[in-house]
Amino acid sequence: xxxxxxxxxxxxxxxxxxxxxxxxxxxxxxxxxxxxxxxxxxxxxxxxxxxxxxxxxxxxxxxxxxxxxxxxxxxxxxxxxxxxxxxxxxxxxxxxxxxxxxxxxxxxxxxxxxxxxxxxxxxxxxxxxxxxxxxxxxxxxxxxxxxxxxxxxxxxxxxxxxxxxxxxxxxxxxxxxxxxxxxxxxxxxxxxxxxxxxxxxxxxxxxxxxxxxxxxxxxxxxxxxxxxxxxxxxxxxxxxxxxxxxxxxxxxxxxxxxxxxxxxxxxxxxxxxxxxxxxxxxxx
Amino acid sequence: xxxxxxxxxxxxxxxxxxxxxxxxxxxxxxxxxxxxxxxxxxxxxxxxxxxxxxxxxxxxxxxxxxxxxxxxxxxxxxxxxxxxxxxxxxxxxxxxxxxxxxxxxxxxxxxxxxxxxxxxxxxxxxxxxxxxxxxxxxxxxxxxxxxxxxxxxxxxxxxxxxxxxxxxxxxxxxxxxxxxxxxxxxxxxxxxxxxxxxxxxxxxxxxxxxxxxxxxxxxxxxxxxxxxxxxxxxxxxxxxxxxxxxxxxxxxxxxxxxxxxxxxxxxxx
Numbered sequence: 001x002x003x004x005x006x007x008x009x010x011x012x013x014x015x016x017x018x019x020x021x022x023x024x025x026x027x028x029x030x031x032x033x034x035x036x037x038x039x040x041x042x043x044x045x046x047x048x049x050x051x052x053x054x055x056x057x058x059x060x061x062x063x064x065x066x067x068x069x070x071x072x073x074x075x076x077x078x079x080x081x082x083x084x085x086x087x088x089x090x091x092x093x094x095x096x097x098x099x100x101x102x103x104x105x106x107x108x109x110x111x112x113x114x115x116x117x118x119x120x121x122x123x124x125x126x127x128x129x130x131x132x133x134x135x136x137x138x139x140x141x142x143x144x145x146x147x148x149x150x151x152x153x154x155x156x157x158x159x160x161x162x163x164x165x166x167x168x169x170x171x172x173x174x175x176x177x178x179x180x181x182x183x184x185x186x187x188x189x190x191x192x193x194x195x196x197x198x199x200x201x202x203x204x205x206x207x208x209x210x211x212x213x214x215x216x217x218x219x220x221x222x223x224x225x226x227x228x229x230x231x232x233x234x235x236x237x238x239x240x241x242x243x244x245x246x247x248x249x250x251x252x253x254x255x256x257x258x259x260x261x262x263x264x265x266x267x268x269x270x271x272x273x274x275x276x277x278x279x280x281x282x283x284x
Numbered sequence: 285x286x287x288x289x290x291x292x293x294x295x296x297x298x299x300x301x302x303x304x305x306x307x308x309x310x311x312x313x314x315x316x317x318x319x320x321x322x323x324x325x326x327x328x329x330x331x332x333x334x335x336x337x338x339x340x341x342x343x344x345x346x347x348x349x350x351x352x353x354x355x356x357x358x359x360x361x362x363x364x365x366x367x368x369x370x371x372x373x374x375x376x377x378x379x380x381x382x383x384x385x386x387x388x389x390x391x392x393x394x395x396x397x398x399x400x401x402x403x404x405x406x407x408x409x410x411x412x413x414x415x416x417x418x419x420x421x422x423x424x425x426x427x428x429x430x431x432x433x434x435x436x437x438x439x440x441x442x443x444x445x446x447x448x449x450x451x452x453x454x455x456x457x458x459x460x461x462x463x464x465x466x467x468x469x470x471x472x473x474x475x476x477x478x479x480x481x482x483x484x485x486x487x488x489x490x491x492x493x494x495x496x497x498x499x500x501x502x503x504x505x506x507x508x509x510x511x512x513x514x515x516x517x518x519x520x521x522x523x524x525x526x527x528x529x530x531x532x533x534x535x536x537x538x539x540x541x542x543x544x545x546x547x548x549x550x551x552x553x
Contacts, residue, residue: 177373179369179371179373180373180375182343182367182369182373183367183369183373183375183386184390185343185361186341186342186343186361186365186366186367187361187366187386187387187390187391187438188361188362188363188390188391189390193390197375197386197389197390198375201375201377202377204377276377277418278376278377278378278379278418278419278420
């Protein structure tokens with residue numbers, strides 16, 4: 001009969017954490033930025049194809065769809081002469097203002113609605129009516145009231161960003177696992193402590209998700225509000241150019257919009273990753 | 285010396301709103317646990333084991349009967365008791381260290397004064413080196429070690445464990461049973477331990493309460509007079525072990541079958 005020796009389980013053996021292998025610069029570049037490199041190559045390929053098809057396909061009217069090189073040339077010129085940067089800056093100022101207003105109002109109201117049933121009962125009809133309403137239909141009225149300046153645009157952007165944030169905040173507060181709340185209570189936590197140490201950190205996940213959706217929604221609405229007689233902004237730039245049939249300019253404006261959106265959303269993913277280290281993935 | 289837990293004729297009823305009835309989960313249940321004793325409760329599913337634990341934890345108020353903890357009536361959760369949960373219930377946004385300190389933090393302790401204590405319990409459950417890991421990076425067995433360290437860190441007098449090893453794989457489970465016994469040798473808590481496993485009950489307990497199907501009553505109280513520490517012995521090879529196992533299973537067989545039949549009846553009709 002062999003003797004039973006109690007094992008010391010899971011004692012972290014140092015050799016379990018191996019040192020990372022040394023890799024050459026190119027290997028590391030490829031490993032870390034593979035997705036980005038492939039995406040850039042894909043975009044480059046798209047522009048080359050565009051150029052080739054436009055040049056050699058007789059059925060495409062160059063008046064409606066210009067060549068890629070013409071578009072890029074206009075893009076470059078309007079960037080260095082400062083037109084596109086200033087239009088974009090005007091748009092992004094409205095966007096940032098609207099987004100901040102939405103965040104500052106939606107999170108506290110959402111937390112209150114999620115945790116106090118009477119507040120939820122009272123406000124949720126307005127919330128859902130506002131959410132399902134095609135709000136952009138009210139743009140002409142709001143423009144009459146507030147004029148063509150940034151105010152109407154900021155109002156619309158903030159309202160559109162408000163809904164995804166508040167709805168996710170409420171959901172976050174309401175879906176905390178009951179066993180986690182039980183942990184807080186059984187260790188003798190007060191209501192406030194349970195709220196601060198369990199419900200709120202849990203809800204942050206959902207708040208961040210809502211903020212990400214809002215970032216996207218806000219960009220779409222920012223562009224939409226600039227289509228109706230706006231004095232400035234990247235949306236107005238596109239409309240102006242296509243009104244006078246300078247299609248190169250319209251395409252250049254669209255490229256700026258898409259790139260801006262990509263940059264903003266990537267930035268959000270990055271911030272999200274920093275804010276939630278416990279979700280960090282393991283790399284193989 | 286005072287008993288750690290004195291439960292006298294405890295009954296608990298729940299209102300089932302959907303079925304418009306009241307369910308009696310526990311019926312005139314009495315048990316007393318001496319200080320430092322290891323009480324195991326076994327019984328068929330839904331027999332009120334967890335209900336009793338919730339009563340001891342101060343989460344559920346009995347509709348009848350009296351519960352004394354060290355001669356004082358219970359009026360809610362308190363620092364003299366800690367719970368280890370079946371599903372670990374760790375906070376996913378906290379590291380191992382921060383999870384272990386959670387109870388102390390809730391009780392208003394200053395972290396800097398308790399650094400040594402937190403480290404001590406992390407070491408005790410064998411998680412040295414994993415202080416900065418997040419729960420999603422750990423295995424089930426390791427997560428439950430964190431749960432155990434968190435419960436021990438407040439230095440409670442009573443440890444309540446609700447099927448703590450049920451979600452852990454069979455091998456880690458055997459190891460954890462030995463680990464728990466070794467840890468309790470050092471810390472000396474009174475334990476109330478719920479399980480479905482008769483083997484686990486005999487391996488761990490000083491005293492085993494066998495319960496009936498719902499409404500839960502005590503069917504038998506079995507004293508386990510086997511030598512400790514048991515992790516150093518092959519107690520499963522002792523003749524008493526198999527006798528006791530058979531005895532408890534005989535008690536439970538009818539109860540478990542009645543639960544199965546009731547379940548079949550319910551889903552059938």
